[in-house]
Amino acid sequence: MGKGEETRQAILDEALALSSQVGICGLSVGALADKAGMSKSGLFAHFGSKEEMQIAVIRESQQRFVDTVVRPALKEPRGIARLRAFLANWMDWTRRARLPGGCPLNAAANEFDDQPGPVRDAVAAGLADGRRMLANSVRMAVEAGELRPDTDIDQFVFEFTGIVLVAMQNMRLFREKDASRRALDAFERLVRDYATERGNSKKE
Amino acid sequence: MGKGEETRQAILDEALALSSQVGICGLSVGALADKAGMSKSGLFAHFGSKEEMQIAVIRESQQRFVDTVVRPALKEPRGIARLRAFLANWMDWTRRARLPGGCPLNAAANEFDDQPGPVRDAVAAGLADGRRMLANSVRMAVEAGELRPDTDIDQFVFEFTGIVLVAMQNMRLFREKDASRRALDAFERLVRDYATERGNSKKE
Numbered sequence: 001m002g003k004g005e006e007t008r009q010a011i012l013d014e015a016l017a018l019s020s021q022v023g024i025c026g027l028s029v030g031a032l033a034d035k036a037g038m039s040k041s042g043l044f045a046h047f048g049s050k051e052e053m054q055i056a057v058i059r060e061s062q063q064r065f066v067d068t069v070v071r072p073a074l075k076e077p078r079g080i081a082r083l084r085a086f087l088a089n090w091m092d093w094t095r096r097a098r099l100p101g102g103c104p105l106n107a108a109a110n111e112f113d114d115q116p117g118p119v120r121d122a123v124a125a126g127l128a129d130g131r132r133m134l135a136n137s138v139r140m141a142v143e144a145g146e147l148r149p150d151t152d153i154d155q156f157v158f159e160f161t162g163i164v165l166v167a168m169q170n171m172r173l174f175r176e177k178d179a180s181r182r183a184l185d186a187f188e189r190l191v192r193d194y195a196t197e198r199g200n201s202k203k204e
Numbered sequence: 205m206g207k208g209e210e211t212r213q214a215i216l217d218e219a220l221a222l223s224s225q226v227g228i229c230g231l232s233v234g235a236l237a238d239k240a241g242m243s244k245s246g247l248f249a250h251f252g253s254k255e256e257m258q259i260a261v262i263r264e265s266q267q268r269f270v271d272t273v274v275r276p277a278l279k280e281p282r283g284i285a286r287l288r289a290f291l292a293n294w295m296d297w298t299r300r301a302r303l304p305g306g307c308p309l310n311a312a313a314n315e316f317d318d319q320p321g322p323v324r325d326a327v328a329a330g331l332a333d334g335r336r337m338l339a340n341s342v343r344m345a346v347e348a349g350e351l352r353p354d355t356d357i358d359q360f361v362f363e364f365t366g367i368v369l370v371a372m373q374n375m376r377l378f379r380e381k382d383a384s385r386r387a388l389d390a391f392e393r394l395v396r397d398y399a400t401e402r403g404n405s406k407k408e
Binding site: 020021022023025026100101102106107109110111113114115123124127128154155158159161162163164165166167169170172173174179182185186189193 | 224225226227229230304305306310311313314315317318319327328331332358359362363365366367368369370371373374376377378383386389390393397
């Protein structure tokens with residue numbers, strides 16, 4: 001990395017941590033410049049506009065999600081075990097990705113869902129991408145004969161995502177200690193309903 | 205209502221519509237004064253501070269949720285039918301409550317989960333209240349003999365809430381047309397797993 005690249009990455013790290021706590025709409029250029037120990041104009045030399053910075057934060061979150069949730073899950077064998085790893089990694093990802101205030105993408109989804117433009121597009125694309133990767137792993141579980149051949153993959157992804165969203169909300173807003181355990185219980189019930197006999201026999 | 209009360213309510217209506225679209229953190233006093241056709245100082249005569257206004261918006265959202273989701277559901281007989289009405293009303297509530305940009309409480313949950321203080325407390329209390337009302341209806345479905353006596357009520361509420369959250373995200377961010385249908389399908393699967401024979405025989 002060149003010096004410019006390094007500085008850009010350092011700003012992005014601060015921006016990610018900050019937006020994890022106050023949301024991407026609360027990400028003011030002034031506060032970020034303070035945190036990064038730079039002037040506002042120094043910051044704008046790396047990101048042309050607030051919007052550009054917001055999009056960079058979204059893309060970086062997405063990359064970290066792939067690195068901490070998706071990639072490690074792909075090391076598990078295709079099938080239910082991989083889906084379970086997906087969920088377990090997801091429950092823990094903001095801690096491991098050093099995002100103390102939770103998933104910036106998920107927060108941004110709520111902030112920007114009614115504000116058409118490139119930031120909203122980047123959020124939607126980022127979340128759709130995560131779901132696509134999950135859908136692939138569900139499809140493989142069907143192909144591996146562990147989930148029933150008539151599994152509605154989009155419905156499975158829908159229900160799986162619901163489990164993740166409520167667990168995140170309970171962890172973050174209610175500091176609920178057993179949110180992860182509840183999420184895994186919900187996952188096992190989901191899988192039990194969709195699994196073949198073979199899939200169920202391979203359960204933990 | 206006195207004149208002061210009327211004005212306060214009119215400002216609150218504008219504040220609710222605005223925060224439904226841009227979030228409670230995006231609710232600037234300037235933008236709201238413009239919308240309400242008042243000066244900033246006129247606005248502060250009704251709400252002492254931005255924070256006080258945010259809390260008023262949260263309480264008002266909560267009241268509308270009770271009026272459009274909970275109360276109509278309570279007209280259904282105790283049991284699974286009432287839970288199904290809860291979900292159906294929930295899917296449609298922001299439209300019926302004239303909140304064009306979605307649920308302000310849910311958006312605020314993401315914005316404020318890491319910002320300790322009275323706004324966060326009001327959001328958490330509001331969401332906890334909704335869940336408590338749902339839990340009561342689940343408990344009654346157990347007492348009515350339609351859900352199994354060993355039903356883990358908190359787990360049921362957890363999974364039900366997950367279905368709501370993902371449906372909301374899909375509707376708002378992806379404009380997914382069949383999100384309501386998917387939510388109802390997920391609900392029927394949830395109920396099938398927890399229902400007694402009697403409960404299942406009463407299904408639609």
